[in-house]
Amino acid sequence: MKRTGSKVSIAVIRRLPRYYRHLSELRQQGTVRISSSALGKAMGLTASQIRQDLFCFGGFGQQGYGYNVEKLREEIGEILGIDRGHTAVVLGVGNLGHALIQNFKFGNNGFNVEAAFDINDEVIGTTVGNIPVYGVDELDQFLREHRVDIGVITVPRSVAPVVAQQLADGGVRGIWNFANVELKLENAEDVVVENVHFADSLLTLSYMICQTADDKETEE
Amino acid sequence: MKRTGSKVSIAVIRRLPRYYRHLSELRQQGTVRISSSALGKAMGLTASQIRQDLFCFGGFGQQGYGYNVEKLREEIGEILGIDRGHTAVVLGVGNLGHALIQNFKFGNNGFNVEAAFDINDEVIGTTVGNIPVYGVDELDQFLREHRVDIGVITVPRSVAPVVAQQLADGGVRGIWNFANVELKLENAEDVVVENVHFADSLLTLSYMICQTADDKETEE
Known part of the structure; x- marks a missing residue:
């Protein structure tokens, strides 16, 4: 399916998963x-923003209806690529890797986790939530033999850039990066990196609790 | 410090932590x-957006300079409340709770984690990264005896609402919610909930790798 999506602003794109989530609920x-x-009320947006x-x-709406x-959920899901059968591998099976593999619903978001990789002999050869864990030295071969769309990086930040480059060289199209370090990839203009910054979320909360406290002081 | 912050749009507020992060780098x-x-270039924003x-x-800038x-980092840090000595407790010491306590730099964001709580006898009484783990039955008393600004929820979604209400009743000002469930709190208008939705981030990545693929097809 082709759409005019490439012209859409990043702010709108980032709202699409929220639409999908609210519509699913x-x-x-x-x-x-x-x-x-x-x-709009459910999502904290104005009706006009939603329509835009x-x-x-x-535009899927019908005046007065x-x-x-x-239908809207399905269409947005399609735009987001949920029906594309994306595949993923997880790099790093520490606490965060475990938490993601065991508790995050990759399947609900259209991703199938094919394998996980680690350097720790205690987890290599085991399975976590039915996902086999291989040694990192097997990554290159795995990428040659399987179509892997994205790599999920949960390794320590010191090794994240190396692992990311290995994923890019191996042909992944995206990297979901939890390592809290900017990844500068070489020869990989087409590889999309999506960073998860926990701190951005916590600092927003920090700001908001300060505001609440200040408002209260003003009232008193 | 009082500012006109309460009139500022949520979009601007959500960019502040990103400013802080880029300025720190x-x-x-x-x-x-x-x-x-x-x-702006480093952050993917226009110069005029930054100035606005x-x-x-x-406004901290100086024409031509x-x-x-x-200074800007410090000022934004102050606005975000990094200097307020915020305190936190972590609810749930499973994989995600472990990952956050051990690897996330709460201190860099102005938060001190005072304690963690779980129902699992195997972790109660231990420490994780120097943080003591108590039984959930000790939470009420802990909240009465300590000033706790936020609760970090990493428990399963089935129990998250109960734990969240307990935190709100115990006087926390904010909840950092990883449980992927909407929290509806009673008698807690002042309690701010910040939800972390991993899926929103993954679906954005999903969209972007689809776009890249579509663009390529168009070129070919």
Whole structure:
């Protein structure tokens, strides 16, 4: 499916997964259709913002009817690539790697985890949540023999750049980076890196609790 | 310190931690000052966006000079509340709780983790990265006896709402929620909830690798 997606702003793109999440919740609750204002209220956006966002992707709403939850969810899921059968490998089977493999629903987001890699002899050769764990020295061969779309990096930040380059050289198309270090890849213009920065989220919370406290002081 | 912060849009607020992160990196690299266009380039924003954002908080730049990295970082850190001596407790010492306590730099973000809580007898009474682990039945008392600003929730989603309400009732001001479930708190208008949704990040990556592939097909 081709869309005008490449012209869409990164801010809109980043809201799409949130739409998908909220629509999935509405669907689970049995909601059949929803107005842009009700969807906006649930997501903290204005109705006009919602209409603008969805218009970028062809606009699915109908005047006076609102959006069909099931259909809009499906369309957004398709835009996000949930139906593409993406594959992933996890690099690093420490606490975070374990937590992701065992608790994060990769499947719900269209990803199948094919294998995990580590340097620790105690986990190599075992399985974690049905996923086989191989030694990192087997990564290159694995990438040659399997189509792997993304690598999930949960290794310590000191080794993350090396592992990331190995993934890029091995042909992955994306890297989901939890290592809290900027990855500068060589010969890999097409490889997309998505960084997860826990600190950004915690600092937003920090800001917000300060504001609440300040507002209270002002009232008193 | 009072600012006009409460009128600032959530989009700007969410960019502040990113400014802080980029400025911290620049400082580590020894950069003394930076223009709005160079800072914008590093962050994927326009120079005018940068000037607008920072103007919300009083505007720190100087025409023709740019921003003093150290000073701007300090000011943004202050706005974010990094100097407030915030305290945290971690609920759930499974894989994710372990990963956060052992690897996430709470201190760099102005938070001190005071204690962790779990229901598992095997971890209760131990320490993880110097943090004592107590039984969840000790949480109420702990909250009465200590000033705890935020609770970090890494428990399974089935029990997250109960734990969150307990934290709110115990007087925390914020909840950092990794449980991937919407928390509806009662009698807690002042308690800020910041949700970490791993899926939003993975789906953004999913979208972007699809775009790259589509662009390639178009070229071919």
